[in-house]
Amino acid sequence: MQYIPAFSKLVEEFEKLPGIGSKSAQKMAYYIITSDKSVAKSFSDALLDAKQKIHCCRICQNITDKDICSLCADEKRDKSVICVVEKPSDIDAVERTRDYNGMYHVLHGLISPMNDVGPDDVKLSELLVRVSENDVREIIMATSPNVEGQATAMYIAKLLKPFDVKVTGLALGIPVGGSLEYSDSITLARAIENRREI
Ligand SMILES: [Zn+2]
CATH class of the missing domain: 1.10.8.420 (RecR Domain 1)
Known part of the structure; x- marks a missing residue:
């Protein structure tokens, strides 16, 4: 050519x-x-x-064309629970279950030392600020059940230990190595419902 x-x-x-x-x-x-x-x-x-x-929501880091996204602006949502996800499309997956009424936090990546992605390369400090400044009672780690997803969940759970907040992870049901965004809504809803403390 x-x-x-x-x-x-x-x-x-x-x-x-x-x-x-x-x-x-x-x-x-x-x-x-x-x-x-x-x-x-x-x-x-x-x-x-x-x-x-389009930029990141000031509160949850979801993408939005406003100062804060529509989910953070929704007064009817439970502000005391934060579901932590890897990317904005994972929010859509959880929302499709119609079973979750809390808030979100988008990391925009997963910690992966093998790929040179450290804690400072994801939106983690923003999450710590939210937990320390607000009355948050539970953090649901909804990162995908692959190696990086689980390592990220464990790392964040450890960082949150000094705070008075329960940290939970999704129950099994989502195929190991799978991605949240491609899980069917019933499986994901069940995994959220049966979440366990980590
Ligand atoms: Zn938001």
């Missing part, structure tokens, strides 16, 4: 996206350059618009 710098650059950018391999990246790049100019324009506008308007 002939080398066209602008095309290679476009492929390279698509390849950076999670879950996109070089074949898919090439397909996307071909699609963009063979489509009408308006397609590329609305795509790049949407990228920049989302990036400019």
Whole structure:
């Protein structure tokens, strides 16, 4: 294939996206350059618009276009329970169970020494501030049941020991090595209901 710098650059950018391999990246790049100019324009506008308007919620670190997200702003939710998840899409998974009425905290990652991700690389200090400044009685560690998820849950449970707060983890039921976001709602609801102290 002939080398066209602008095309290679476009492929390279698509390849950076999670879950996109070089074949898919090439397909996307071909699609963009063979489509009408308006397609590329609305795509790049949407990228920049989302990036400019969306940021992390001041309280729970969920993504929002407001100062605080709709879940934190909801007066009917139980402020004394915080469910800790890895990423914003995990909130959707828990919300789909329609069984949980507490608050959330999004870590934006999992602690993984093997991948050079330490406690300071996730939104952990924000959680400690919330626990120390508010009347929180329970933290539910709902990180995925894989190695990093469990290690993160144990690490956070240890950090929270000095606080007067119960730390629980999801009950088994979610396949080990699986991801919260792909668990079915009934299994996840049961795992939350049968959570155990860690
Ligand atoms: Zn929030």
